[in-house]
Amino acid sequence: MPVYESDIQDEGLACHPPSLDINPLQLFDITKGENRPLYAAAPMVRYSKLAFRETVALYGVDLTWTPMILAKEFNRSILARDSDFTTSLFSPPTIAQFGCNSPLEISRATTLISPHVNGIDLNCGCPQSWACAETLGAALMNKRELVTSMVASAKSRLKDLGYENKKTVSVKIRVHKDLRETVDFVRAVQGAGADFITIHGRLRSTPSSKPVDLEAIKLVAQHISVPTFSNGDIFTLADAKEHAKFTGVDGVMSARGLLENPALFRGDENCPWEVVEAFMEKVVRAPLPFKLVVHHLGEMGGSDRSQKGKTLFSKEERAELMACEGMVELIDWCEEMRERRGRRSH
Incomplete structure (x- = not known):
């Protein structure tokens, strides 16, 4: 779990990111x-x-x-820790999410990662078959007692480490076909000490192509007294506001929408060029696999929902992007793109 030394040398900053002093519950109060x-x-x-x-x-x-992050692998392997989680002096408030099915493993993982994050989250929503086969992700929605014991274990460990009321334990869920089961589940999780809950309004078997069930999120949220997030189909700032207003949740969470347009919560309808430059600057400081960088840029410059027919990259420019064979070539392409945009503006 390295802190990138370049951040320290280049900026002359202390080794404690200011964001670590923020309890996520404070953010709910602020917003x-x-x-x-x-x-x-x-x-x-x-x-x-x-x-x-x-x-x-x-x-x-x-x-x-x-x-x-798979808690078991994270606990047993330094290599897993260094590949699964990295931080920096510029890291924003961050929740570490674990895939886990053991109170002991979540306690150990909490011990290792808690000094570097603002909270611990238990994944009870991943629908992928490999995860469910290992009793991880959405399979835990049918293991209420196990989940409550893991939440209690993580909370107890944070208290022992001196982080009580400073860092949070949360749970991210999907819903059951019978929402009464989901209500019983969230009540139990809340009783075990969960500080907030994220509700993804789809069943384990529901594909992402099917609209999220806002009625289900609304109903479940009504039975939770801690803060709640709505997750699913947030592609614009208007979506975010509408979801929150309809469901009564305290926060909204986006996945695919942010991949396509990282500036959507600022209110941008399309991904602006400045985001590409900001992302590439971050990649230089905190390297990513080359193909992953290309994929991110392809999402930002593509023609998906958030672009609304106006793409950041032309078809020809996308072809150039995909033809890049390494980071040096990709950086050169970005420089050429910047010059083109400058010429167009004159």
Whole structure:
């Protein structure tokens, strides 16, 4: 879990990121005072890496999540820790999400990562078959007692470490077909000490192509007294406001929308060029695999929902992007793109 030394040398900063002093519950109070929901970047496998988290935090995201980290591997392997989680002096308020099915493993993982993050989150929402086969993710929605014991274990460990009321334990869920089961689940999780809950309004079997069930989120949220997030189908700032107003939740969380347009919570309808430059600067400081960088840029410059027919890259420019064979070539392409945009503006 390295802190990038270049940040220290280049900026002359202390080794304690100011964001670590923020309890996520404080963010709910702040955004409530601003009469808006709290804006969060969802945990996404492969994509929620440090460079992307730092980028979206520049454009309106209040709270970020890591990708799901397998607690068992994280605990047993230094290599797993260094590859699964990185931080920096510019890291925004961050929640570490774990895939776990053992109170002991979540306690150990909490011990290792808590000094570097603002909270611990238990993934009870991942629908992927491999995760469910290991009793992880959405499979835990049918293991209420196990989940409550893991929440209690993480809370107890934070208290022992001196982080009580300073860092949070939360749970991200999907809903059951019978919402009464979901209500029983969230009540139990809340009783075990969960500080807030994220509700993804789809069943484990519901594909992302099917609209999120806002009625389900609304009903479940009505039975929770701690803060709540709505997750699913947030592609614009208008979506975020409408979801929060309809469901009554305290925050909204976006995944695919932020991939396409990291500035959506700032209110931009399309991904602006400045985001590409900001992202590339973050990548230089916190390197990502080359193909992942290309994928991120392809999402930002593509023609998906958030672009509304106006893409950042032309078809020819996308072809150039995909033809890049390494980071040096990609950086040169970005420089050429900047010059082209400068010529167009004159």
